[in-house]
Amino acid sequence: MSYSSRVETLNAAGAQACLAQAAAAADRLGLSVCVAVVDQAGQLLAFCRMDGAPTLSIQLAQDKAYTVTAFGLPTAQWYPMIADEPALLHGIVKADRLMIFGGGAPVKAGGQIIGAVGVSGGTSDQDGQIAAAGAAAASD
Amino acid sequence: MSYSSRVETLNAAGAQACLAQAAAAADRLGLSVCVAVVDQAGQLLAFCRMDGAPTLSIQLAQDKAYTVTAFGLPTAQWYPMIADEPALLHGIVKADRLMIFGGGAPVKAGGQIIGAVGVSGGTSDQDGQIAAAGAAAASD
Amino acid sequence: MSYSSRVETLNAAGAQACLAQAAAAADRLGLSVCVAVVDQAGQLLAFCRMDGAPTLSIQLAQDKAYTVTAFGLPTAQWYPMIADEPALLHGIVKADRLMIFGGGAPVKAGGQIIGAVGVSGGTSDQDGQIAAAGAAAASD
Amino acid sequence: MSYSSRVETLNAAGAQACLAQAAAAADRLGLSVCVAVVDQAGQLLAFCRMDGAPTLSIQLAQDKAYTVTAFGLPTAQWYPMIADEPALLHGIVKADRLMIFGGGAPVKAGGQIIGAVGVSGGTSDQDGQIAAAGAAAASD
Numbered sequence: 001m002s003y004s005s006r007v008e009t010l011n012a013a014g015a016q017a018c019l020a021q022a023a024a025a026a027d028r029l030g031l032s033v034c035v036a037v038v039d040q041a042g043q044l045l046a047f048c049r050m051d052g053a054p055t056l057s058i059q060l061a062q063d064k065a066y067t068v069t070a071f072g073l074p075t076a077q078w079y080p081m082i083a084d085e086p087a088l089l090h091g092i093v094k095a096d097r098l099m100i101f102g103g104g105a106p107v108k109a110g111g112q113i114i115g116a117v118g119v120s121g122g123t124s125d126q127d128g129q130i131a132a133a134g135a136a137a138a139s140d
Numbered sequence: 141m142s143y144s145s146r147v148e149t150l151n152a153a154g155a156q157a158c159l160a161q162a163a164a165a166a167d168r169l170g171l172s173v174c175v176a177v178v179d180q181a182g183q184l185l186a187f188c189r190m191d192g193a194p195t196l197s198i199q200l201a202q203d204k205a206y207t208v209t210a211f212g213l214p215t216a217q218w219y220p221m222i223a224d225e226p227a228l229l230h231g232i233v234k235a236d237r238l239m240i241f242g243g244g245a246p247v248k249a250g251g252q253i254i255g256a257v258g259v260s261g262g263t264s265d266q267d268g269q270i271a272a273a274g275a276a277a278a279s280d
Numbered sequence: 281m282s283y284s285s286r287v288e289t290l291n292a293a294g295a296q297a298c299l300a301q302a303a304a305a306a307d308r309l310g311l312s313v314c315v316a317v318v319d320q321a322g323q324l325l326a327f328c329r330m331d332g333a334p335t336l337s338i339q340l341a342q343d344k345a346y347t348v349t350a351f352g353l354p355t356a357q358w359y360p361m362i363a364d365e366p367a368l369l370h371g372i373v374k375a376d377r378l379m380i381f382g383g384g385a386p387v388k389a390g391g392q393i394i395g396a397v398g399v400s401g402g403t404s405d406q407d408g409q410i411a412a413a414g415a416a417a418a419s420d
Numbered sequence: 421m422s423y424s425s426r427v428e429t430l431n432a433a434g435a436q437a438c439l440a441q442a443a444a445a446a447d448r449l450g451l452s453v454c455v456a457v458v459d460q461a462g463q464l465l466a467f468c469r470m471d472g473a474p475t476l477s478i479q480l481a482q483d484k485a486y487t488v489t490a491f492g493l494p495t496a497q498w499y500p501m502i503a504d505e506p507a508l509l510h511g512i513v514k515a516d517r518l519m520i521f522g523g524g525a526p527v528k529a530g531g532q533i534i535g536a537v538g539v540s541g542g543t544s545d546q547d548g549q550i551a552a553a554g555a556a557a558a559s560d
Contacts, residue, residue, distance in 0.1 A: 004290050004395075006286055007287055007289055009287055013283055014282075014284055016468070039321075041195070041323060043475050047464060047466060048436070048465070051432045087216075090229055091241045115284075152329060184327060187328075188326050189324060198324050351475075351476045366499065370513055375479070375480060
């Protein structure tokens with residue numbers, strides 16, 4: 001019987017690639033955002049705040065990235081999943097660092113989540129688009 | 141006049157029995173969950189995270205078990221109780237560690253709550269079913 | 281250039297093996313302790329509180345295990361490392377969850393830390409001995 | 421009478437310059453560290469965790485940078501300042517996020533602190549050296 005498992009996790013170079021592509025996507029949209037990149041376990045790897053991004057977004061971006069690795073879904077999938085379940089809608093939102101709107105995207109390799117990108121500063125759709133662009137930079 | 145009372149509380153052996161039955165119930169449903177067992181005072185007795193369970197569930201499972209002992213109800217009974225009372229619905233959910241959806245079940249002996257099982261990782265219905273199976277292992 | 285790394289991490293079966301051996305070691309010493317087992321990233325995998333263990337130990341055991349994975353050393357090595365550096369001795373102890381006395385031991389495979397065992401309830405020497413016995417159960 | 425003041429504050433480009441020089445200094449020392457850069461108000465601008473840096477350092481690096489802007493001194497100056505004042509030595513260390521050992525360096529322009537660099541992962545001397553190298557990249 002095996003007592004351990006092998007997991008693939010995003011590294012520093014991958015995180016830089018995500019940051020660069022996310023910032024480029026934000027520039028194309030004319031937006032200033034915060035971008036956070038976490039490893040497979042949700043631990044911070046890299047972060048940047050573009051000039052003009054709201055400081056409220058500093059933590060939100062990190063929490064979005066964390067949420068992706070902690071539950072395995074893009075953050076934009078949370079609200080549709082709980083919209084018709086009022087107990088969850090009212091009750092799970094308080095879970096520590098859980099973000100239920102767009103802006104968190106998984107970085108994937110071989111079908112597994114190896115990290116995540118979280119973006120805050122635009123609308124949730126814009127944040128999600130920027131996060132996806134960032135995540136694509138290190139996904140296979 | 142007596143200055144003290146006797147409380148019955150789940151012990152380590154009881155907690156292991158709960159964990160085992162909860163894990164078996166999760167296996168029957170094909171789910172990977174976190175299971176927490178607390179004593180009569182809501183203090184952690186035992187915990188296991190099955191391979192593949194979301195890490196977001198680590199705290200949720202513990203909070204569900206805590207909620208049961210802290211108020212004396214299965215967590216699934218909270219939302220129906222407050223759904224038509226907006227002040228509570230919006231106002232009490234922020235209470236520290238309060239979970240208002242399924243997945244927390246009391247362990248009972250002689251009609252008293254002696255501990256609780258909290259489960260997270262499936263839907264709230266599935267979590268509630270697994271928690272009940274776990275709690276039954278140490279209830280009379 | 282590679283954007284990810286492979287890490288080995290303790291799984292649920294390994295965590296159970298650690299718990300069982302730690303509990304057996306505590307029994308041999310006639311002690312009641314809390315034992316926590318975390319994965320490579322410091323996230324809780326398994327926990328048990330033996331009957332009679334202090335409830336203060338519930339969190340301490342978890343923090344000891346976390347400390348091992350967060351810095352890569354057995355907790356017992358912290359105090360000797362900072363004893364002659366008063367700025368650290370006074371200043372780093374406040375780091376969130378950092379435990380600087382015995383009771384946290386790494387689980388290792390192939391020379392890498394894949395998880396950790398944290399024990400609280402005895403003296404720090406006893407806790408360290410129990411943690412080491414637990415960690416050995418899943419180390420190569 | 422003027423009702424407002426002008427503050428100079430590090431921007432995103434300055435933060436990237438600091439990160440790059442800090443990482444280069446860490447490489448020269450053969451160390452893996454976390455580096456955080458904050459603006460004049462102590463708010464996170466940029467962060468990177470080098471491969472192999474301890475995860476305990478994620479928060480420590482940020483707290484060191486914060487401490488610099490929150491009080492106006494390099495973190496290494498704190499311990500000598502309070503070493504002979506036991507009330508402070510025992511009493512102020514608990515201040516939220518205050519770090520009293522090396523690794524936090526101010527970024528200065530025109531004699532003013534416009535931001536800070538915090539480093540964690542080596543000894544406090546090494547961290548301080550790396551932070552100073554990073555801060556120099558955006559100081560005049």
